Amino acid sequence: MYALIDCNNFYASCERVFNPALRGKPIVILSNNDGCVIARSNEAKACGIPMGAPAFEYKHVFEQYDIHVFSANFTLYGDLSNRVMNILSNYSPDQEIYSIDECFLKLTGINCDLTEYGLKMRKQVLRWTGIPVSVGIAPTKSLAKAANRIAKKFTDKTGGCYVIDTEDKRLKALKWLEVDDVWGIGRRNAKKIKSLGVNKAFDFCQLSKTWVLKNMTVVGMRLQDDLNGIPTIEMEPVEPKQSIATTRTFDHDCRTFEEVRERIVTFTVSCAEKIRSQHSLCNALTVFIESNRFKENDEQYSNQALIKLPFPTSSAIELAKFALQGLQAIYKKGIGYKRAGVILMNFVPDTEYQQSLFYRSNPKHAKLMQAVDTINSKFGQQKVRLATQDKKIHKMRQERLSPNYTTKLNDIIEIKAD
DNA sequence: TCTGGGGTCCTAGGACCC
DNA sequence: TCTGGGGTCCTAGGACCC
Numbered sequence: 001m002y003a004l005i006d007c008n009n010f011y012a013s014c015e016r017v018f019n020p021a022l023r024g025k026p027i028v029i030l031s032n033n034d035g036c037v038i039a040r041s042n043e044a045k046a047c048g049i050p051m052g053a054p055a056f057e058y059k060h061v062f063e064q065y066d067i068h069v070f071s072a073n074f075t076l077y078g079d080l081s082n083r084v085m086n087i088l089s090n091y092s093p094d095q096e097i098y099s100i101d102e103c104f105l106k107l108t109g110i111n112c113d114l115t116e117y118g119l120k121m122r123k124q125v126l127r128w129t130g131i132p133v134s135v136g137i138a139p140t141k142s143l144a145k146a147a148n149r150i151a152k153k154f155t156d157k158t159g160g161c162y163v164i165d166t167e168d169k170r171l172k173a174l175k176w177l178e179v180d181d182v183w184g185i186g187r188r189n190a191k192k193i194k195s196l197g198v199n200k201a202f203d204f205c206q207l208s209k210t211w212v213l214k215n216m217t218v219v220g221m222r223l224q225d226d227l228n229g230i231p232t233i234e235m236e237p238v239e240p241k242q243s244i245a246t247t248r249t250f251d252h253d254c255r256t257f258e259e260v261r262e263r264i265v266t267f268t269v270s271c272a273e274k275i276r277s278q279h280s281l282c283n284a285l286t287v288f289i290e291s292n293r294f295k296e297n298d299e300q301y302s303n304q305a306l307i308k309l310p311f312p313t314s315s316a317i318e319l320a321k322f323a324l325q326g327l328q329a330i331y332k333k334g335i336g337y338k339r340a341g342v343i344l345m346n347f348v349p350d351t352e353y354q355q356s357l358f359y360r361s362n363p364k365h366a367k368l369m370q371a372v373d374t375i376n377s378k379f380g381q382q383k384v385r386l387a388t389q390d391k392k393i394h395k396m397r398q399e400r401l402s403p404n405y406t407t408k409l410n411d412i413i414e415i416k417a418d
Numbered sequence: 419t420c421t422g423g424g425g426t427c428c429t430a431g432g433a434c435c436c
Numbered sequence: 437t438c439t440g441g442g443g444t445c446c447t448a449g450g451a452c453c454c
Binding site (some may be wrong): 099101102186187358 | 448450
């Protein structure tokens with residue numbers, strides 16, 4: 001059996017942990033630059049605020065319903081996530097952390113009553129961290145996802161844990177679950193499936209293999225089996241990432257090459273720091289730039305450049321040079337750029353790689369970067385920067401940021417008493 | 419004025435090989 | 437008039453997830 005444990009309205013719950021007065025009140029969390037709504041409490045959902053709502057368009061709704069608005073505080077959410085995952089790891093040796101707010105546990109060899117087991121997890125996480133979670137348990141991962149949905153939707157009845165352990169329960173769940181809510185069926189495929197008059201997960205399982213293969217590739221066929229109770233989607237071991245990206249939407253349109261160049265270098269430096277921390281070197285990178293798609297009257301342009309490196313490296317200095325080659329190749333004058341990014345890929349471990357006959361990474365850089373990483377981790381992000389980066393650190397708009405309650409040790413933080 | 423970010427997997431089609 | 441057959445590797449783009 002597999003369990004899927006999912007934190008309820010995770011970001012909103014994190015804000016509530018240290019500000020209990022917010023319990024029962026509507027909360028929304030905004031993306032970078034306070035752009036879009038990326039998380040909502042149940043109360044905020046009830047006010048009709050959709051996921052991804054642009055903050056400026058919904059300003060009046062926030063005021064009308066007295067909604068508490070927060071800038072995303074990923075430091076806080078990341079730390080609380082670690083605590084939740086740590087607790088849950090005690091319930092099975094086989095844990096897959098699937099995202100910041102959910103994980104799978106393989107419950108092989110657990111002989112007690114599974115509903116009790118799930119409720120125990122929920123209770124302990126709530127008491128130790130203040131984060132409410134829902135637990136779904138079933139014979140396959142996609143069914144555990146479905147069970148989790150039931151647990152969450154009918155918390156009053158289920159107490160926050162639902163187990164699919166009989167054929168009757170499996171069929172009942174699939175006949176209840178909408179096709180668009182099936183894990184692995186996205187907007188595009190849901191539309192295709194619905195055009196056949198199929199609306200429930202159960203009916204999706206009845207579709208012919210030929211149709212599924214043709215329209216949804218082998219991914220769809222695996223999902224069908226998994227929903228039918230044949231475990232097909234396995235636990236995934238933690239492995240180093242295959243690509244690492246830093247991408248941003250800017251708070252204004254950048255119209256000069258220098259401005260865009262500075263951002264690209266900063267993104268590259270950030271990516272380089274990330275691959276070093278997973279002990280990889282990269283062999284290729286992509287740079288992309290995009291105009292402002294919301295300004296329909298402006299000339300639209302977007303492009304990307306893939307640069308293959310002559311040698312594998314994780315040196316920010318070398319990577320920045322290659323990234324700028326890419327930028328130069330695609331940069332077009334006269335465009336207002338609104339978004340850009342850098343993606344590193346084709347990784348090899350930093351301990352074992354093929355030396356090129358003619359080119360190699362500057363051997364001094366490895367030590368230099370190590371020193372930079374040490375300094376920055378001790379004294380704060382970007383204390384040591386490349387000269388091509390901006391003199392001042394690019395500050396995001398974060399007008400409603402909560403304190404880093406759990407990770408900021410130097411400051412005294414006032415926590416409101418419950 | 420303002421509109422998110424970071425990943426994975428799969429496939430079709432092109433380039434190349436003998 | 438007529439133009440082989442069977443592979444592999446790579447990449448861009450599209451689907452999905454949170």
